[in-house]
Amino acid sequence: KNQVEQSPQSLIILEGKNCTLQCNYTVSPFSNLRWYKQDTGRGPVSLTIMTFSENTKSNGRYTATLDADTKQSSLHITASQLSDSASYICVVSLQTGANNLFFGTGTRLTVIP
Amino acid sequence: DAGVIQSPRHEVTEMGQEVTLRCKPISGHNSLFWYRQTMMRGLELLIYFNNNVPIDDSGMPEDRFSAKMPNASFSTLKIQPSEPRDSAVYFCASAAVRGGTEAFFGQGTRLTVV
Numbered sequence: 001k002n003q004v005e006q007s008p009q010s011l012i013i014l015e016g017k018n019c020t021l022q023c024n025y026t027v028s029p030f031s032n033l034r035w036y037k038q039d040t041g042r043g044p045v046s047l048t049i050m051t052f053s054e055n056t057k058s059n060g061r062y063t064a065t066l067d068a069d070t071k072q073s074s075l076h077i078t079a080s081q082l083s084d085s086a087s088y089i090c091v092v093s094l095q096t097g098a099n100n101l102f103f104g105t106g107t108r109l110t111v112i113p
Numbered sequence: 114d115a116g117v118i119q120s121p122r123h124e125v126t127e128m129g130q131e132v133t134l135r136c137k138p139i140s141g142h143n144s145l146f147w148y149r150q151t152m153m154r155g156l157e158l159l160i161y162f163n164n165n166v167p168i169d170d171s172g173m174p175e176d177r178f179s180a181k182m183p184n185a186s187f188s189t190l191k192i193q194p195s196e197p198r199d200s201a202v203y204f205c206a207s208a209a210v211r212g213g214t215e216a217f218f219g220q221g222t223r224l225t226v227v
Contacts, residue, residue, distance in 0.1 A: 034215065043117070043204050043218025044156075089156065101146075101216065105155035 002027040004092050006104035013111055017080055021107045023073040023090030031093040031100070035064050035075045038087040038106070047075070047088075080111045117219035119205050125225045131193040134222045137186055138207030146216060147180055147190050148204040156204070162188065174199075195226045 004025045013019050025033070032051045036044035048057050048064040050073070056065050061084075063076045077084055087106040094100035118137040126132050138145050147159040160170040165182045173180070177196070182188040192199055202223050206216040 041220070043206070043220050045218070046215045049215065101158065103156040 002092075002094070002102050004090055004102045004104040006088075006090050006107050008107060009105075010108040011110070013080055013109070015080060015082055015111050015113050018076065018078050019080060019109065020077075021075045021088050021090075021109070023075070023092075023104055025071050025073070025090070025092045025102070025104075027071075027092040027094060027102050029095040030068065030071075031095045033064075033066055033073050033093070034091045035062070035073075036089040036091060038089060040086070044089055077109075080109075082111050082113065085109060085111045117205055117207050117217055119203075119219035119222050121222060122220065123223045123225075125227065126195055128196055128226055129194045130226075131191065132195045132199075132224060132226075134190040134192075134203050134205075134224070136188045136190070136205030136219060138188070138205070139217055140186065142207035142209050142217070143185070144208040144216075145182060145188050146206040146208070147188070148206065148218075150202045150204060150221070159190070159203075192224075195224075197226045200224055200226050 007022045032049055034049045035047045037047050038044040047062050048059050050057050050066040052068050061078045066073045087108050089106040090104040092102045120135045143164050145162040148156045150156045159172045160180045161168050162182045180190045202221045204218050204221045206218045208216045
């Protein structure tokens, strides 16, 4: 069964600290993995995309890693800011099929001053 | 481009009433998705259109839900009759091509059925 699981469900950190969010998936055949950021009351916005051959990609203070062998991805946030408070959703795409996006339920990150 | 535009942003309705949610995708995108988001289940795909044609509606909960895309710039999701368990945030997203490409989301419609 194609599934995407994220951990932790929620996380609270102090401003300026680093954190790492995890995503494990069983989606196959794998095409790519995206991390989305969803601010409260808004739609998700893509942060990074990684294909099978990529194992790390950065977008500012966000760094995503991918281990296609173990089917794990992480999103590392460096020097967190209050504006990082949001839900982070891992989305894995199949190579084929009309319904080819599988969403994790997200990690709710709260950055406190 | 203003992005994916959804209306209304909030909808409160009584059980049994008909609800219509609207979406305008990004111009030039040929794929459109309707998602429902709840705390318990996260984002769930309801239906997916490609070139205005419904491709996969297996996620539509039941016959009370219907979706249309009469042209490339407009889609509706209708619930009739609505029930309290339909309360959720409904997102519309569009993408340039099918498969592996970024889906751009609207801001969602928060539906409350009382």
